[in-house]
Amino acid sequence: MQRLRVRYAKRGRLRFTSHRDISRAVERAVRRAGIPVAYSAGFSPHPKISYAGAAPTGVASEAEYLEIGVTMPSDPAQVRQSLDESLPSGLDVLDVVEAGPGGLADRLEASEWEVRLPGADRGLAEVAAEKFLAAGTVEVERLTKKGPRRFDARQAVLGLEVSEGTDRTAAQVGGRPCVILRMVVRHMTPAVRPDDVLTGLRLVADFAPPVPPEVTRLAQGPLDVGTGALADPLDLDRDVTRGGEAGPAGEHVAG
Amino acid sequence: MTVESIFHRLEALLPKVQKPIQYVGGELNSTIKDWDSADVRWALMYPDAYEVGLPNQGVAILYEILNELPGTLAERTYAVWPDLEALMRAEGVPQFTVDAHRPVRAFDVLGISFSTELGYTNMLTALDLAGIPLLAADRGEDDPIVLAGGHAAFNPEPIADFLDAAVLGDGEQISIAITEVIREWKAEGSPGGRDELLMRLAESGGVYVPKFYDVEYHDDGRIKRVAPNRPDVPWRVHKHTVMDLDEWPYPKKPLVPLAETVHERFSVEIFRGCTRGCRFCQAGMITRPVRERSITTIGAMVENGIKQSGFNEVGLLSLSSADHSEIADVAKGLADQYEGTNTSLSLPSTRVDAFNIDLANEFSRNGRRSGLTFAPEGGSERMRKVINKMVTEEDLIRTVTTAYSQGWRQVKLYFMCGLPTEQDEDVLGIADLAKKVIKAGREATGSRDIRCTVSIGGFVPKPHTPFQWAAQTDHETVDRRLKALRDALRSDKAYGRAIGYRYHDGKPSIVEGLLSRGDRRIGAVIRNVWEDGGRFDGWSEHFSYERWMAAAEKAGVDVDWYTTREREENEVLPWDHLDAGLDREWLWQDWQDAVSGGEVEDCRWTPCYDCGVCPTMGTEIQIGPTGRKLLPLTVV
Numbered sequence: 029m030q031r032l033r034v035r036y037a038k039r040g041r042l043r044f045t046s047h048r049d050i051s052r053a054v055e056r057a058v059r060r061a062g063i064p065v066a067y068s069a070g071f072s073p074h075p076k077i078s079y080a081g082a083a084p085t086g087v088a089s090e091a092e093y094l095e096i097g098v099t100m101p102s103d104p105a106q107v108r109q110s111l112d113e114s115l116p117s118g119l120d121v122l123d124v125v126e127a128g129p130g131g132l133a134d135r136l137e138a139s140e141w142e143v144r145l146p147g148a149d150r151g152l153a154e155v156a157a158e159k160f161l162a163a164g165t166v167e168v169e170r171l172t173k174k175g176p177r178r179f180d181a182r183q184a185v186l187g188l189e190v191s192e193g194t195d196r197t198a199a200q201v202g203g204r205p206c207v208i209l210r211m212v213v214r215h216m217t218p219a220v221r222p223d224d225v226l227t228g229l230r231l232v233a234d235f236a237p238p239v240p241p242e243v244t245r246l247a248q249g250p251l252d253v254g255t256g257a258l259a260d261p262l263d264l265d266r267d268v269t270r271g272g273e274a275g276p277a278g279e280h281v282a283g
Numbered sequence: 284m285t286v287e288s289i290f291h292r293l294e295a296l297l298p299k300v301q302k303p304i305q306y307v308g309g310e311l312n313s314t315i316k317d318w319d320s321a322d323v324r325w326a327l328m329y330p331d332a333y334e335v336g337l338p339n340q341g342v343a344i345l346y347e348i349l350n351e352l353p354g355t356l357a358e359r360t361y362a363v364w365p366d367l368e369a370l371m372r373a374e375g376v377p378q379f380t381v382d383a384h385r386p387v388r389a390f391d392v393l394g395i396s397f398s399t400e401l402g403y404t405n406m407l408t409a410l411d412l413a414g415i416p417l418l419a420a421d422r423g424e425d426d427p428i429v430l431a432g433g434h435a436a437f438n439p440e441p442i443a444d445f446l447d448a449a450v451l452g453d454g455e456q457i458s459i460a461i462t463e464v465i466r467e468w469k470a471e472g473s474p475g476g477r478d479e480l481l482m483r484l485a486e487s488g489g490v491y492v493p494k495f496y497d498v499e500y501h502d503d504g505r506i507k508r509v510a511p512n513r514p515d516v517p518w519r520v521h522k523h524t525v526m527d528l529d530e531w532p533y534p535k536k537p538l539v540p541l542a543e544t545v546h547e548r549f550s551v552e553i554f555r556g557c558t559r560g561c562r563f564c565q566a567g568m569i570t571r572p573v574r575e576r577s578i579t580t581i582g583a584m585v586e587n588g589i590k591q592s593g594f595n596e597v598g599l600l601s602l603s604s605a606d607h608s609e610i611a612d613v614a615k616g617l618a619d620q621y622e623g624t625n626t627s628l629s630l631p632s633t634r635v636d637a638f639n640i641d642l643a644n645e646f647s648r649n650g651r652r653s654g655l656t657f658a659p660e661g662g663s664e665r666m667r668k669v670i671n672k673m674v675t676e677e678d679l680i681r682t683v684t685t686a687y688s689q690g691w692r693q694v695k696l697y698f699m700c701g702l703p704t705e706q707d708e709d710v711l712g713i714a715d716l717a718k719k720v721i722k723a724g725r726e727a728t729g730s731r732d733i734r735c736t737v738s739i740g741g742f743v744p745k746p747h748t749p750f751q752w753a754a755q756t757d758h759e760t761v762d763r764r765l766k767a768l769r770d771a772l773r774s775d776k777a778y779g780r781a782i783g784y785r786y787h788d789g790k791p792s793i794v795e796g797l798l799s800r801g802d803r804r805i806g807a808v809i810r811n812v813w814e815d816g817g818r819f820d821g822w823s824e825h826f827s828y829e830r831w832m833a834a835a836e837k838a839g840v841d842v843d844w845y846t847t848r849e850r851e852e853n854e855v856l857p858w859d860h861l862d863a864g865l866d867r868e869w870l871w872q873d874w875q876d877a878v879s880g881g882e883v884e885d886c887r888w889t890p891c892y893d894c895g896v897c898p899t900m901g902t903e904i905q906i907g908p909t910g911r912k913l914l915p916l917t918v919v
Contacts (some may be wrong), residue, residue, distance in 0.1 A: 041294070042541070044303040049541045056311075056539060056593030073625055086298050114593070116311050116541065240298040 029066055029076075031127035032096045032107055033262055042118030043088035043244075050119065051079065054094065057114035063107055066097040080133045081248065084221065089245035090122070091139075093261065095132055128268030135261040138186065138214045139248040141222045145237040146195040146206040153207045154190045156235035161188055166228040170218075177218060181228040184220040186212040186256045195242065207237075212256055215248075285318050289376060290384040296370040304542045305333035306367065308381035311539035312591060314350045314357075315383045321356035322469055323462045325349050326380055326390040326427065328409060330402035331821060333361040333381070337538060338546035340600070341396045341433060344533040345454050355462050358382035358390075362405040363412070365818055371412055378413035387413040391465055393427040394458070397435035400798035401821035403442055407813040410445065417810065419447045419494060424476055430461075430490075437522070437569050438746040438858040441798050441805035443493035447481060450490055451861060452522030452569075453555070455531050457489055482515070491520040491861060498803055498857075504844065506802060506855040521862045522569065524902050528555065528576040532584050537592040548596035548629070549588035553581055553613065557602035558904070560883045561660070562671045562873060563699065565745035566602055569863045571896040573887060574905045578609045578616070582913040585617060589626065596627045605634045605642055606887070608907040614645040616913030622648060635659060635674045640686050652690045654736075657682065658697035662713035668880040669704050671873075676716065680723050683735075687724035693734045694720060699742040700764055701756030701789065704878060710764040713737055714771035721781045736783035737772065739765065741792030745799050747863040749873035751856060754849040755796045758789030765789070790828040794820070796846040797835070802857035805845070807838035864902075866895025 038045065045053070055075055058065050067073035076097030083089040096107075104124040112121035145153070160166060166182040188211045195204040213220055222243045229235040249261040290307075297303035318324070327346055329336030336342065342359060349357035358380035363371065371377070377386040387393055387409065395406055410417050415426050422429075431439050431449040439449040450457050461484060468480050475482075484490040495516045499507040511518060525531055537549050554575040557567040576584075585597050597617065607613065610630075617628055628646040635657045643655055659674050661667040667674055683694050698713055717737050724733040741761045744750040765786045773779045797805060811834035812820075819825035835842050850856065852871055859867070869892075873883065883892055887906055897903050 041290070041307040041309060044297055044307050045541050046302075046304065048543065049304055052543065052547070053539075053541055055595075058593075059595065060590070060593035067625055075625075086303065116309055118309060239295065 029097050029099070030101050032098060032102065032104060033125050033127050033132055033265055034094050034096065034108075034111065034121060035123040035262060036092050036094070036115075037120045037122055038083060038087075038089045038092055039118045039120060040088070042116065043083075044086055045119070046085040047079065047082040050082065050092075051077070053115060053119060057111055057119075058096065061107075061110040061114040063096065063102065063111065064098050064100040066099045081136050081139075081215065083245050087222075087243045087245065091245055091247045091249075093132055093136065093248070095127060123262055125262045125265040128265040130264065132261060135250050135264065136215060136248045137251040138212055138258060140210065140212050140246045140258055142244045142246050143209040143211070143222050143226070144193070144195055144206045144242040144244075145209065146204045146239055146242070148207040148235075148237040150190065150192055150207050152233070152235050153209065153229075156229040156233035157188045157190050157209070159232040160185070160225070160228055163232055166232060168224050168227040168231065170224060170227070172218075179218050179220070179224075181220050181224040184214045184216045185225060186214060186251075188225070210246075212251075212258065214251065286385050286389040288384040289379050289386055292374065292376050293371075293379060293384060296367065296374060296376065299370060300367045301364065302542060305361075306363070306381060307541075308384070309541065310337070311593075312536040313359075313382055313538055314346075316350065316356040318356070318383075318385070321354055323355045323392075323466045324390045325355070325357040325392045325394055325458075325462075326360050326387045327357055328360045328387075328393060328395045328406075330362050330395055330397065330405040330409065332364060332819070333540075333542060334544045336361040337540045337542070337544045338550070339396065339398070340534070340550060340552065341398075341454060343538055344531075345394070345396075345458050346538075347533050347536060348455055348531075349458060349462065352459060352462060354466065358385060360387055360393075360409065362402075362409060362819065368408060368412065368818075378409045388415055388426065390427045391469075392430055392461070394430045394432060397431055397433040399821060400435050400441070400795055401826075402435075403798060403809050404813045404817045404820055406442070406445065407810065408818060418444055420444070422447070422477065424473070428465075428477075428480070434566060434569065435799075437565070437861060437863055438799065438801075439491065439493065439861075440498075440803050440857040441801035441809060443803045444806040445809075446493055447477075448484055448490050448492050450523065451520065451863065453525040454523070455525050455533070457523045460487075460489060482513070485516050488517040488519075488521055489523065492516070493803075496860065504841075506857060508855065509857075509860045519860050519862045521900070522864060524572075524574075524864075524900055525555070526574060526902060526905070528552070528574055529580045532576075532580055535584075535587060535591075537588050537594070539592045539594070546598070547594065548598045549585070549592050549594040550598040550600050551581055551584045551588065552576065552601060553599045553604055553607050553610070554601045554906075557606070558886045559603055559606070560671050560873075560885065562669070562749040562877050563660070563702065563742060563745070564602075565748050568748045568865055570602070571864060571894065572900075572902050572904045573606075575607055575907055577907065577909050577911070578613055578913060579909070579911050581613055582616060582620075586620075595625055596629060597621075598629045598631065600631065603634055604630045605636075605639045606885075609909065610642060611638075612912055614642045618645045618648050620913065631656075635679050635682050637682055637685050640682065640689060640691075643686075643691070644689060652692065654693040654695055655686050655691050656695040656697065659716070660697065660699050661702060661709065662698055662711070662716060663709040665880065666702060666705060666709040666712070668882055669877050670699075670702055671877065671883055673882055676719070679716065680719055683720045684723045684727045687733055688727040692732065693736065694724070695736045695738060696720070698737065698739040700739050700768075700786075701742040701761045701792070703744075703750060703753040705756065705764075707764055707767060710768050711771050713739070713768055717772060717782050718775060718778045721778050731781070734781055734783060736785060737768075738785045739768070740787040741789045743792050743796045743799055746856065746858045747865055747870075749870050749877055751800070751870065752850040752852070752854075752874055755793070755846040756789075757843075757847050758793050761789030761792065791823075791826055793842065793846055794826075794828065794831045797831075797840075797842055800857070801845055804838070804840060808834045808840050811835075811837050862899070864896035864900040866893065866899070869894050
């Protein structure tokens, strides 16, 4: 069975989709696009579509991944176009490759996040980031389904930079100035999310943004520990199946 | 003047609410038109949560038809949950449409589709959030016309104070006609303001404008007279009936939501109307006559709908789907068509006969035979005669035996409690019936691995039915009988575990009864409930019986008088000036026949019994067979 690996984005107002919403939308889009998706056997057959590390509800992403099993050999470029056309605008297909050996999830070692904080103070943010990075551990608490859980938010953070820009989601009101945090966070158990890092910033330096942050995952993939850079996780597949030809969104993203 | 989107203000609130996706729109096949490209603009509301409202066929059909009309735009709006409502109030965000997130107050019409009376409080929330005065009398030139439709609009009197207008029956043609009246009036420079527009709508007899009718009461509280208070307003307002469903093959572009909704499928109405004559069934009475959609149109709609939506389930909707004259060919044709495509077909139907099982077998060819549903509605033979549900115990046992022996493991049986003339033993009869069903199933299959679920709810007498004069059974009696039935089902260890029991207690039915047969004096009760925090009354976790009773008391309304009181033949009923096509004398005769156990056949296959619809409405029964088959279509 051929497997196709898909990188897609979750943009704008569609960042409010939950993982379950996305999986229903993808199943329907696959049917509409006429992609020959394989089904599991048994009483209630399910399409063979699997997802790797979905971004939380409310968080946008430029780098979500899923894998589709197909019953007939399919051209990745064509699947990219037809699946993108069949998905609602805001769930946008960026790249499709034929899967090579090795699991996709294993390659997603870290994520690069962008956190926009409208109305926050840049100076305070910089101080907080410095203090956070200087700390050995920063214990935070998050409410999980099993109740409150304490864990270290510091160790997973490989880089944290502060810059400035404008607020992107409310662009129609002219774009308020905002502080931008960029961070590379290693995938660990329990997962450290950007909001855990924000909690950490509040704990170490009393830094609290005035309005809810706008969070976007920019990339996820294999981590170069030396440089802290993330590689495109689909390049390995491309190397095997296409002799290393890069796809449209196959650029390496620097952390 | 262009109206701006409020999305940026809403967006800031969304991270703080449950299931934010339901408020962002962007459904596949949704339409956003340029505000200035239209001169008539509709906001269409389903007054319940998005997950319930989005799949509603009525709203979806009108949304599509109006958006197809040049110079017209339609957007949708739904009830927001209390968490978002609180934030919207705090931040001053108005009720919005999910399409372009425009404020509802900016539209020309706010059309609200009421499938049930329990959406009335949600209408008030939406009006209030929109900044539209709750009372029609307080509205000005900048407020939309608030227009009700749907089955509950066949007695809009309890919400008459909040409505500018109401429409009875099928909405396809009348919504276009209303649009053209508004367009013309606006083009003329809106002469005479709101009143003239409402007059123009009312004069045709196609739109009910409550304020143009005065209600007079007797000293004892009964209605004396409902009469127009202006010349040129007709004494009676008639319902609308689309006569050729093949000319209206909607939905063509099914809305596919991102959020999870209650029906995740593509639905096609295979016919409208029902002539089975079940006396409790308002839908069956007010949607007459039967009008079938042809087999070829059904086939084309299914093919297109699946292609457009990507849904993997098709529902063939109607009030009694197995009664379509070519249903066997439809079922076989679709099952052939979609075999091996992981597309499932469903036929919500409750007819108790072997034919129904043949259909269900066809629809479950590749899948699991899990459960079949039948609706005998009454527990005893006598009770079923009263409600004109012509099913004998023999029929039922024979049917379920066939179902079990053909591999179905579970049978669901639907009943009602509190039917007219009902005695304790009629309800206890359900326990005997369920045991006989299990016994027959065990004998037929030689297995103990079969189940039967009894599902029962309280009966609510509805306007425009033979039971519109009936006394509703009080909730104490209903609850006592439901409890006795539970005990009877559980008492016998040999069957107890094989029989499931689901019931709804009697209190919500009383509130539903108050709203169903209420008059204009009930408006104060609805408003009191809403002011006291009443929202989402169709949801048991939000519904409060005590709140409704307190609100009624405050308004000086005697709930029993409206619910458990039997009406006399000559009492003026609040909806008598609204014409569903049914002859009042026939309804009364049928009510008398009910009490004496007389039955009425289905007029599709037997001579006309003069219910009045066809002659007064200028309509006729339209059924096949056409003799055509589903052509081999291209499989998706």
